[in-house]
Amino acid sequence: MSAPSQSQLLLLHHILAVLLAVAAAGALLVQATAITEQHEPPPPPITRPGCPDKCGNISISFPFGMKPGCFLEGFQVTCNNTFQPPRAFLAYNRSAQVTIVSSYSRTPGNHSIVDQKNSSTDGPPLVLPVELMDISLAESAARAYGGVASVCSTNATAGFVRSAFTTLAFEIDGPKGPFLLSLARNVLVGVGLQALPLVSRFDRTPVDQEKDYLVSCRSALMGNLQLASNGSCSGRGCCQASLPQAQPLNGVWVSMGPMSVNDTMWATNPCSFAMVVEDSWYNFSTADLYGNTSNRFPRGVPYVIDFAIRNAKCPAKGQQPPPDYACVSGNSSCADVTNGYVCKCLEHYEGNPYIPNGCQDIDECKRPDLYPCSSDGICKNRLLGYDCPCKPGMKGDGKEGTCQPIFSLAAKMAVGVIGGFFVVAALLFLILLRKERRKMREFYEKNGGPILEKAKIIKLFKKEELKEILKSKNLIGKGYFGEVYKGLLDNKLVAVKKPISGSMLENEQFANEVIIQSQIIHKNIVRLIGCCLEVDTPMLVYEFIPKGSLEDILHSNKAIPLNIDVRLIIAAQSADGLAYMHSKTSNKILHGDVKPANILLDENFMPKISDFGISRLIARDTQHTDEVIGDMSYMDPVYMQTGLLTEKSDVYSFGVMILELITRKKATYSDNNSLVRNFLEVHKEGKRVTELFDNEIALTSNLEILHSMARIIMECLNLDVDQRPSMIEVAERLLLLNQTCKL
Missing domain, CATH: 2.10.25 (Laminin)
Structure with missing residues (x-):
């Protein structure tokens, strides 16, 4: 421990003067020290940035601090690292705890207190700073270790006394320092056979004993130790008194008088002690009446210090x-x-x-001891408090512990039975869902999903994505190959083709054909966007063409006028699309069902061939060996007889379609295709076909173009396959005819 400072030596001089003034009364003075063991607040930080906040096991919260700039004036703390763990002390130079031991002797008619300087048994005054135990910002208080006053007999007529002074602001006029002894939380306690402890104010000199007296208590057993009982401080072996609340208190001394003359119980009950201590801290034990208790609390006892920002x-x-x-x-x-x-x-x-x-x-939910929430409640933290609603199925107040079930036992049983049915139903649903997912996976793999995944050139839609589109209200077409639905996907209009079950190729063959089609990019061919493979028969998703089909425009109730220029453009560009597929792709792709219903028109009447390549996707197993596929009204008679589909089959069908385009008459297989038959007969007899042309375009100025188109049709309808032109030739002639028309 470091040597006392000049201010502490001056303080010691005052204490000795008080001892001389009260020597006849046997008053002993004690100065208290305190350690503040700070309860660390949960949320950091507790001090200013860059400032240490620990001394040993004690948290040092601002306004207390240990380094310059880390504390407010008067709140400095010194951390003594020579102890393990280190201890914290108040560094305020007007606070201290002093302990002085003096001997006494007493004879009949005479007694004396021997000056401690002349006694071989007495020690020098012990001056210590106030040691802290903890700091509580919430209570604006600190706890410190305080000294204990005692008087002990060494024989029937002699002994020694220990005086303890505690001061927090010596010689300050009024409570101007930051620290005051708590009058509400500290009490005087005295223990002994005959004990009369006194507490007096100690904050200045000279001492006026009568004026500075604060409080005392008395313990008297009259030699009957049986009167004392554990836990009781009612004056039988232990006494207690509250500190007066009249004035602020900077410091106290606790004094006790010497033992009575001819003390006959000094051998077994030699000592009494007294202390100013935190209320309810000390629990009296009759064992404290026996033996040498002068060092009962070697480090001191806790007392409470109030702190504030003064002045x-x-x-x-x-x-x-x-x-x-x-x-x-x-x-x-x-x-x-x-x-x-x-x-x-x-x-x-x-x-x-x-x-x-x-x-x-504060997260009240983490403090159930302070903020109750019953086990039937659900604690929910919020700003400015917390809530504790009852658990589902209960009513009441979780804070009050009044949560009760909403339903009776019978209702619960009924709910349980119903719930059981729902659980079973849910399990069955999950089983069916799992089977459905497994089935969709099997379809996905069967239809070549892994191959298309690797190709990464076409979008693979899930069955769920097309569910809304595949409703009857969205059906816009139905044919030999299946149904067509209109709907939105990714905010774009699409046409979803749902083929007849079992009519499509499977696995790698289907996947390869889809890859081929997805690579076809031509302005006159409907673009394949993606497909859905999670069904038995894969569904194809195409771009939606808004104007409808050429068949609708030619033959339906919504038929609209078409001049020769538009009809020629439709014919020429449709031929160009077919020619592209027949000869300008890496894999020759045949249509197999060329007809006005499969020629779609956009807003500008630009034709787009749909269902192109469907024939390549049709399964050609033994079931279809002798079965031809397509619309009989436009079907090549040679294909109908042989079952062999070639590019010249598409040429024939295209010829029938162009014939419909210029005549606006529908080809029908049911009446032995009178349109085609009549056209061929007129040409065979060398007659002109003008009467067959649509009246809307059968104008003198258009006849030359119409006759040119009729010659092309005649060549396309030739029953000798080898004599038919290719689609490239047809396209070139129609495009040339279109350019001539524009001149």
């Missing part, structure tokens, strides 16, 4: 706080106390109100 007041409501205002945290408040003020966190907040953002919301 200042809280700013009035609406008043601007002064620059040195200490309550700097949000969610904090100020409270006036004796000659000063303290800072507090608001209700439902905790932490350090003396630093910015020091007060943080």
